[in-house]
Amino acid sequence: MKPISRHETEIFRLVTLRGSCSIAELAEQLGVSDETVRRHVRPLVDRGQVEKVHGGIVMPDRLREAPMERRMGENRAAKQAIAAAVAERVDDGDTMMLDTGSTTAYVAVALSRKSSLQVVTNSTEIGRILARQRSNKVYLVGGEVGSDQLATFGPQAIDFVRRFNVRHAILSIGGINTDSELMNFGLDEAEFSRAVIRQAASVTVVADHTKFSRRALVKVCDVADIDTFVTDSRPPEAFCRLLARNDASLMIAGPQDSAQ
Structure with a gap:
Protein backbone atom coordinates (compact mmCIF):
# COMPACT_ATOMS: atom_id res chain seq x y z
CA MET A 1 0.00 0.00 0.00
CA LYS A 2 1.36 3.41 -0.97
CA PRO A 3 2.26 5.59 2.06
CA ILE A 4 -0.01 8.56 2.79
CA SER A 5 1.70 11.76 1.68
CA ARG A 6 2.09 14.93 3.73
CA HIS A 7 -0.22 16.77 1.30
CA GLU A 8 -2.91 14.08 1.66
CA THR A 9 -2.75 14.38 5.44
CA GLU A 10 -3.12 18.16 5.31
CA ILE A 11 -5.94 18.03 2.74
CA PHE A 12 -7.82 15.55 4.93
CA ARG A 13 -7.22 17.70 8.02
CA LEU A 14 -8.67 20.76 6.31
CA VAL A 15 -11.75 19.03 4.94
CA THR A 16 -12.54 17.37 8.30
CA LEU A 17 -12.26 20.76 9.99
CA ARG A 18 -14.41 22.63 7.45
CA GLY A 19 -16.69 19.90 6.05
CA SER A 20 -15.86 20.92 2.48
CA CYS A 21 -13.05 22.63 0.55
CA SER A 22 -12.64 23.85 -2.99
CA ILE A 23 -9.61 22.83 -5.03
CA ALA A 24 -8.59 26.50 -5.23
CA GLU A 25 -8.75 26.88 -1.42
CA LEU A 26 -6.62 23.79 -0.91
CA ALA A 27 -4.06 24.94 -3.49
CA GLU A 28 -3.75 28.28 -1.70
CA GLN A 29 -3.44 26.66 1.74
CA LEU A 30 -0.80 24.18 0.59
CA GLY A 31 1.05 26.60 -1.69
CA VAL A 32 0.80 24.25 -4.67
CA SER A 33 -0.99 24.14 -8.03
CA ASP A 34 -4.57 23.01 -8.55
CA GLU A 35 -3.26 19.98 -10.46
CA THR A 36 -1.06 18.95 -7.52
CA VAL A 37 -4.08 19.14 -5.23
CA ARG A 38 -6.13 16.98 -7.61
CA ARG A 39 -3.33 14.41 -7.70
CA HIS A 40 -3.30 14.15 -3.90
CA VAL A 41 -7.09 14.19 -3.61
CA ARG A 42 -7.41 11.13 -5.86
CA PRO A 43 -6.10 8.59 -3.27
CA LEU A 44 -8.36 10.08 -0.59
CA VAL A 45 -11.36 9.60 -2.88
CA ASP A 46 -10.26 6.05 -3.74
CA ARG A 47 -10.06 5.18 -0.02
CA GLY A 48 -13.51 6.69 0.64
CA GLN A 49 -12.16 9.35 2.99
CA VAL A 50 -13.56 12.24 0.93
CA GLU A 51 -16.05 12.65 -1.91
CA LYS A 52 -15.59 14.72 -5.06
CA VAL A 53 -18.04 17.48 -5.91
CA HIS A 54 -17.87 20.08 -8.64
CA GLY A 55 -14.78 22.19 -7.94
CA GLY A 56 -13.85 20.57 -4.65
CA ILE A 57 -14.27 17.82 -2.08
CA VAL A 58 -16.54 17.13 0.93
CA MET A 59 -16.57 14.73 3.84
CA PRO A 60 -18.77 11.66 3.22
CA ASP A 61 -22.05 11.79 5.15
CA ARG A 62 -21.21 8.62 7.07
CA LEU A 63 -18.03 10.20 8.47
CA ARG A 64 -19.34 13.71 9.02
CA GLU A 65 -20.33 14.83 12.47
CA ALA A 66 -23.61 16.70 12.82
CA PRO A 67 -23.40 20.42 13.64
Whole structure:
Protein backbone atom coordinates (compact mmCIF):
# COMPACT_ATOMS: atom_id res chain seq x y z
CA MET A 1 0.00 0.00 0.00
CA LYS A 2 1.36 3.41 -0.97
CA PRO A 3 2.26 5.59 2.06
CA ILE A 4 -0.01 8.56 2.79
CA SER A 5 1.70 11.76 1.68
CA ARG A 6 2.09 14.93 3.73
CA HIS A 7 -0.22 16.77 1.30
CA GLU A 8 -2.91 14.08 1.66
CA THR A 9 -2.75 14.38 5.44
CA GLU A 10 -3.12 18.16 5.31
CA ILE A 11 -5.94 18.03 2.74
CA PHE A 12 -7.82 15.55 4.93
CA ARG A 13 -7.22 17.70 8.02
CA LEU A 14 -8.67 20.76 6.31
CA VAL A 15 -11.75 19.03 4.94
CA THR A 16 -12.54 17.37 8.30
CA LEU A 17 -12.26 20.76 9.99
CA ARG A 18 -14.41 22.63 7.45
CA GLY A 19 -16.69 19.90 6.05
CA SER A 20 -15.86 20.92 2.48
CA CYS A 21 -13.05 22.63 0.55
CA SER A 22 -12.64 23.85 -2.99
CA ILE A 23 -9.61 22.83 -5.03
CA ALA A 24 -8.59 26.50 -5.23
CA GLU A 25 -8.75 26.88 -1.42
CA LEU A 26 -6.62 23.79 -0.91
CA ALA A 27 -4.06 24.94 -3.49
CA GLU A 28 -3.75 28.28 -1.70
CA GLN A 29 -3.44 26.66 1.74
CA LEU A 30 -0.80 24.18 0.59
CA GLY A 31 1.05 26.60 -1.69
CA VAL A 32 0.80 24.25 -4.67
CA SER A 33 -0.99 24.14 -8.03
CA ASP A 34 -4.57 23.01 -8.55
CA GLU A 35 -3.26 19.98 -10.46
CA THR A 36 -1.06 18.95 -7.52
CA VAL A 37 -4.08 19.14 -5.23
CA ARG A 38 -6.13 16.98 -7.61
CA ARG A 39 -3.33 14.41 -7.70
CA HIS A 40 -3.30 14.15 -3.90
CA VAL A 41 -7.09 14.19 -3.61
CA ARG A 42 -7.41 11.13 -5.86
CA PRO A 43 -6.10 8.59 -3.27
CA LEU A 44 -8.36 10.08 -0.59
CA VAL A 45 -11.36 9.60 -2.88
CA ASP A 46 -10.26 6.05 -3.74
CA ARG A 47 -10.06 5.18 -0.02
CA GLY A 48 -13.51 6.69 0.64
CA GLN A 49 -12.16 9.35 2.99
CA VAL A 50 -13.56 12.24 0.93
CA GLU A 51 -16.05 12.65 -1.91
CA LYS A 52 -15.59 14.72 -5.06
CA VAL A 53 -18.04 17.48 -5.91
CA HIS A 54 -17.87 20.08 -8.64
CA GLY A 55 -14.78 22.19 -7.94
CA GLY A 56 -13.85 20.57 -4.65
CA ILE A 57 -14.27 17.82 -2.08
CA VAL A 58 -16.54 17.13 0.93
CA MET A 59 -16.57 14.73 3.84
CA PRO A 60 -18.77 11.66 3.22
CA ASP A 61 -22.05 11.79 5.15
CA ARG A 62 -21.21 8.62 7.07
CA LEU A 63 -18.03 10.20 8.47
CA ARG A 64 -19.34 13.71 9.02
CA GLU A 65 -20.33 14.83 12.47
CA ALA A 66 -23.61 16.70 12.82
CA PRO A 67 -23.40 20.42 13.64
CA MET A 68 -23.19 21.28 17.33
CA GLU A 69 -26.64 22.86 17.48
CA ARG A 70 -28.30 19.66 16.24
CA ARG A 71 -26.26 17.39 18.52
CA MET A 72 -27.29 19.42 21.56
CA GLY A 73 -30.86 18.33 20.93
CA GLU A 74 -30.08 14.63 20.46
CA ASN A 75 -30.39 12.29 23.51
CA ARG A 76 -30.75 15.34 25.72
CA ALA A 77 -31.95 13.47 28.84
CA ALA A 78 -29.10 10.96 28.64
CA LYS A 79 -26.49 13.69 28.24
CA GLN A 80 -27.94 15.68 31.14
CA ALA A 81 -27.82 12.61 33.39
CA ILE A 82 -24.19 11.96 32.42
CA ALA A 83 -23.33 15.61 33.03
CA ALA A 84 -24.90 15.59 36.50
CA ALA A 85 -22.91 12.47 37.44
CA VAL A 86 -19.65 14.03 36.29
CA ALA A 87 -20.34 17.31 38.10
CA GLU A 88 -20.75 15.44 41.40
CA ARG A 89 -17.11 14.34 41.14
CA VAL A 90 -15.83 17.91 40.73
CA ASP A 91 -15.03 20.11 43.73
CA ASP A 92 -15.15 23.87 43.98
CA GLY A 93 -11.76 25.22 42.97
CA ASP A 94 -10.85 22.25 40.77
CA THR A 95 -8.73 22.56 37.65
CA MET A 96 -9.88 20.91 34.42
CA MET A 97 -9.85 20.73 30.66
CA LEU A 98 -12.96 20.09 28.58
CA ASP A 99 -12.93 19.44 24.86
CA THR A 100 -15.72 20.39 22.50
CA GLY A 101 -18.79 18.18 22.30
CA SER A 102 -22.50 18.21 23.05
CA THR A 103 -22.10 16.01 26.14
CA THR A 104 -19.22 18.09 27.49
CA ALA A 105 -21.36 21.19 26.88
CA TYR A 106 -24.01 19.66 29.14
CA VAL A 107 -21.24 18.95 31.67
CA ALA A 108 -20.40 22.65 31.56
CA VAL A 109 -24.04 23.51 32.33
CA ALA A 110 -23.99 21.12 35.31
CA LEU A 111 -20.70 22.66 36.50
CA SER A 112 -22.22 26.12 36.50
CA ARG A 113 -23.33 25.43 40.09
CA LYS A 114 -19.67 25.09 41.14
CA SER A 115 -17.39 28.01 41.96
CA SER A 116 -13.75 29.03 41.58
CA LEU A 117 -13.11 26.51 38.81
CA GLN A 118 -10.08 26.92 36.57
CA VAL A 119 -11.04 25.67 33.14
CA VAL A 120 -9.18 25.24 29.86
CA THR A 121 -11.38 24.56 26.82
CA ASN A 122 -11.30 24.81 23.04
CA SER A 123 -15.10 25.19 22.91
CA THR A 124 -16.49 28.70 22.61
CA GLU A 125 -19.83 27.43 23.96
CA ILE A 126 -18.30 25.80 27.05
CA GLY A 127 -16.19 28.90 27.63
CA ARG A 128 -19.30 31.10 27.44
CA ILE A 129 -21.25 28.90 29.89
CA LEU A 130 -18.53 28.68 32.55
CA ALA A 131 -17.36 32.29 32.26
CA ARG A 132 -20.77 33.41 33.55
CA GLN A 133 -19.69 32.35 37.06
CA ARG A 134 -17.49 35.27 38.06
CA SER A 135 -15.35 33.24 40.45
CA ASN A 136 -14.24 30.90 37.65
CA LYS A 137 -11.14 31.40 35.53
CA VAL A 138 -11.71 30.27 31.96
CA TYR A 139 -8.89 29.95 29.45
CA LEU A 140 -10.16 29.73 25.88
CA VAL A 141 -7.70 27.89 23.64
CA GLY A 142 -6.57 29.76 20.53
CA GLY A 143 -6.37 28.31 17.03
CA GLU A 144 -8.43 27.86 13.88
CA VAL A 145 -12.18 27.86 14.58
CA GLY A 146 -14.21 25.08 12.94
CA SER A 147 -17.64 26.30 11.81
CA ASP A 148 -19.60 23.16 12.79
CA GLN A 149 -17.97 22.75 16.20
CA LEU A 150 -17.45 26.43 17.08
CA ALA A 151 -14.19 25.27 18.63
CA THR A 152 -10.49 25.78 18.06
CA PHE A 153 -8.06 23.19 16.71
CA GLY A 154 -4.63 22.88 15.19
CA PRO A 155 -0.99 23.26 16.30
CA GLN A 156 -1.61 26.52 18.15
CA ALA A 157 -4.35 24.91 20.22
CA ILE A 158 -2.13 21.98 21.19
CA ASP A 159 0.77 24.28 22.09
CA PHE A 160 -1.55 26.28 24.34
CA VAL A 161 -2.82 23.17 26.17
CA ARG A 162 0.75 22.09 26.95
CA ARG A 163 1.15 25.11 29.24
CA PHE A 164 -1.30 23.65 31.77
CA ASN A 165 -1.50 20.72 34.15
CA VAL A 166 -4.95 19.98 35.54
CA ARG A 167 -6.70 17.56 37.86
CA HIS A 168 -9.49 16.55 35.45
CA ALA A 169 -9.73 16.02 31.72
CA ILE A 170 -13.35 15.58 30.60
CA LEU A 171 -13.58 14.39 27.02
CA SER A 172 -16.30 13.53 24.54
CA ILE A 173 -15.95 10.97 21.75
CA GLY A 174 -17.64 10.28 18.43
CA GLY A 175 -17.83 6.51 18.62
CA ILE A 176 -16.32 3.26 19.88
CA ASN A 177 -15.05 0.78 17.31
CA THR A 178 -15.20 -3.02 17.36
CA ASP A 179 -11.78 -3.16 19.08
CA SER A 180 -13.15 -0.95 21.89
CA GLU A 181 -10.95 1.95 20.82
CA LEU A 182 -12.31 5.43 21.52
CA MET A 183 -12.77 7.32 18.26
CA ASN A 184 -13.61 10.76 16.91
CA PHE A 185 -14.59 12.20 13.53
CA GLY A 186 -11.63 14.41 12.70
CA LEU A 187 -7.87 14.38 12.96
CA ASP A 188 -7.80 17.75 14.71
CA GLU A 189 -10.36 16.67 17.30
CA ALA A 190 -8.48 13.47 18.07
CA GLU A 191 -5.10 15.21 18.28
CA PHE A 192 -6.50 17.84 20.62
CA SER A 193 -8.03 15.21 22.91
CA ARG A 194 -4.76 13.28 23.05
CA ALA A 195 -2.92 16.46 24.02
CA VAL A 196 -5.43 17.07 26.82
CA ILE A 197 -5.02 13.52 28.13
CA ARG A 198 -1.29 14.07 28.57
CA GLN A 199 -1.85 17.16 30.77
CA ALA A 200 -4.39 15.68 33.22
CA ALA A 201 -4.05 13.66 36.42
CA SER A 202 -7.42 11.98 35.81
CA VAL A 203 -9.18 11.37 32.48
CA THR A 204 -12.98 11.02 32.24
CA VAL A 205 -14.69 10.12 28.97
CA VAL A 206 -18.39 10.92 28.61
CA ALA A 207 -20.50 9.10 26.00
CA ASP A 208 -24.16 8.23 25.72
CA HIS A 209 -25.26 4.74 24.64
CA THR A 210 -25.49 5.64 20.93
CA LYS A 211 -21.68 5.89 20.70
CA PHE A 212 -21.41 2.10 20.87
CA SER A 213 -23.10 1.74 17.50
CA ARG A 214 -21.60 4.76 15.75
CA ARG A 215 -18.68 4.78 13.35
CA ALA A 216 -16.00 7.44 13.64
CA LEU A 217 -12.82 7.74 11.65
CA VAL A 218 -9.87 8.64 13.88
CA LYS A 219 -8.60 6.92 17.04
CA VAL A 220 -8.36 9.12 20.11
CA CYS A 221 -7.06 6.63 22.68
CA ASP A 222 -7.39 3.20 24.23
CA VAL A 223 -9.34 2.31 27.37
CA ALA A 224 -5.95 1.99 29.10
CA ASP A 225 -5.52 5.76 28.72
CA ILE A 226 -8.61 6.73 30.74
CA ASP A 227 -9.62 6.56 34.40
CA THR A 228 -13.41 6.84 34.25
CA PHE A 229 -16.06 6.15 31.61
CA VAL A 230 -19.48 7.73 32.17
CA THR A 231 -22.51 6.67 30.15
CA ASP A 232 -26.28 6.36 30.52
CA SER A 233 -26.78 2.60 30.10
CA ARG A 234 -24.66 -0.48 30.60
CA PRO A 235 -22.13 -0.94 27.78
CA PRO A 236 -21.55 -4.29 26.04
CA GLU A 237 -20.00 -6.84 28.39
CA ALA A 238 -16.74 -7.02 26.43
CA PHE A 239 -16.25 -3.29 26.98
CA CYS A 240 -17.09 -3.59 30.68
CA ARG A 241 -14.48 -6.34 31.05
CA LEU A 242 -11.90 -4.20 29.26
CA LEU A 243 -12.57 -1.31 31.65
CA ALA A 244 -12.13 -3.65 34.62
CA ARG A 245 -8.86 -5.10 33.26
CA ASN A 246 -7.48 -1.57 32.95
CA ASP A 247 -8.69 -0.44 36.40
CA ALA A 248 -10.98 2.15 34.81
CA SER A 249 -14.21 3.02 36.62
CA LEU A 250 -17.59 2.69 34.94
CA MET A 251 -20.33 5.11 35.96
CA ILE A 252 -23.86 4.56 34.69
CA ALA A 253 -25.82 7.76 35.09
CA GLY A 254 -29.53 7.83 35.75
CA PRO A 255 -31.96 6.10 38.10
CA GLN A 256 -29.75 2.99 38.32
CA ASP A 257 -26.48 4.86 39.07
CA SER A 258 -23.70 2.35 39.71
CA ALA A 259 -19.96 2.01 39.54
CA GLN A 260 -17.51 -0.71 38.67
